[in-house]
Amino acid sequence: MNKFLISNIARFVILVLLQVLILSNINFLGYINPYLYVFFILLLPLNLSQYKVIFFSFLIGLTIDTFEDSGGIHAAASVLIAYLRPSFLRFSFGISYEHQTVKFHQTPFAQRFSYISLLVFIHHLVLFSLEIFDVNFIVLLLKKTLFSSLFTILLILIVTGLFQQNKK
């Protein structure tokens, strides 16, 4: 349990710093930024009780909001995907999730990909809807959601790939 705690706290700090100091300043083509901190929520232990998952997600979202002066948009999007996480785990990993035997790094690529991309896409959609908050900018909203989601998903897959090789 202690090891879990330390590795999760370390992941929290590293992902927040990486996000606010580097990733939020990429502005590829003017507006495309990856939001890698979502990875923290995806990787929270699967047997962690649901209310803790929701609370930690709120915490990381609010931390990012404080750094970026964005009100509560990251917190809202993070809390929402934390709440939906069990349904998507069940959808993506099926019966093995029910028995709590899933190890994130050992799951088949297709299952992991669907889990990551669904949650990231929902997170970004909520995030940008709240950020823009204006029907006149609906095209910008969709463009931002689509391209930033692709960027984030790609980055998450690269990171999981790197860590998998270390484990072997």
Next chain:
Amino acid sequence: MQQIINFLIRYKNTILFLFLFLLSIFFTIQTHSYHKSKFISSANFFTGGIYSWVNNLDMYFNLKEYNERLVDENKMLRENLAALKEVELDSVFTDTISYEEPYQFITAKVIANRYSKLDNFLLVNKGKLDSVATDYGVITSRGIVGIVDETSKNYARVISILNTNSAINVKLKRSDHFGTLTWNGKDPNIVQVEEIPRLAPVKKGDTIHTDGRSLIFPKGIPVGVVENFDLQSSQNYYEIDVRLFNDMTNIGYVYLIKNNNQEEIKNLDSNE
């Protein structure tokens, strides 16, 4: 009673989720209204400290450009000074001890700059301890940057002109027609000026600068040049695109402006 407790235990996740979600939505709505986003702000010792620490490192990469800007500014100020000497200086005598200067300037460094969202803020490294307060204007030697929105002990948050909530009084340099500076969220180098009446003679390349009536900025702070303008036959006002003099993606050092007469003028206005 038992049933209520059972209900709460059974739905504790949903209740927690709804509570935190609504709290976040509340924070979000606050930021969408001007001057109300007091709860969540990067102007605190923790985030400000981290930003200024990192900024100390990457400042070195821009030093060359900031030096060039300083030399340019010095050149301009020297030219103004030389022009002043031509006029007889002693023809108007101001007793600077008994009369306060109308504007005071405080230098600061931008430690966090954002320009890719619709509502952008900057963070600068001067705060209440340096007597910075809300509603101070923020400029560079090239043009305007924004208005101070919130301060903590050592840091201040600035509403950038690249924020859809910002509205600043500006005018044409050639004539006295004034309008409002806004931003449509598209290009960080182009801002919009609204409400300039159709009588005004607008041409491409005209300079836009601040109007002295806003209590925040002194008259004549440069903003940009007219890049493009449009006048529909059914409309009474121009739609003008203005290319900023400032590079909003790389700001560096700024001046915060205090207007010493602000209180007095506000009191006069409220007496009406």
